[in-house]
Amino acid sequence: MEQEDFIVLEKGDFSANINSSFDINDLNNIKLLSIISASSNFFEGKAGIEIRAADNVYYFKINSTPELPMPVDLASLEKQWIKID
DSSP states (O other), X not given: OXXXXXXXXXXXXXXXXXXXXXXXXXXXXXXXXXXXXXXXXXXXXXXXXXXXXXXXXXXXXXXXXXXXXXSOOOGGGBTOEEEXX
């Protein structure tokens, strides 16, 4: 059973869009693709992350980092896949 969802969450000045597709036919091998983006008055720009899962391995990638009101630079982490197995 493959399922696809698109969710928009809004609360005050925070907004998030979640676009997801997953296959849970085999609970020992869940397949997932999820793209999440968020914006807020707390930071400039959008935050974005992509999550994938296949063969019991999870992958995460930061697609975009916002400018935060503190001295933290996350831009060096963008576009790099992180594998968790």
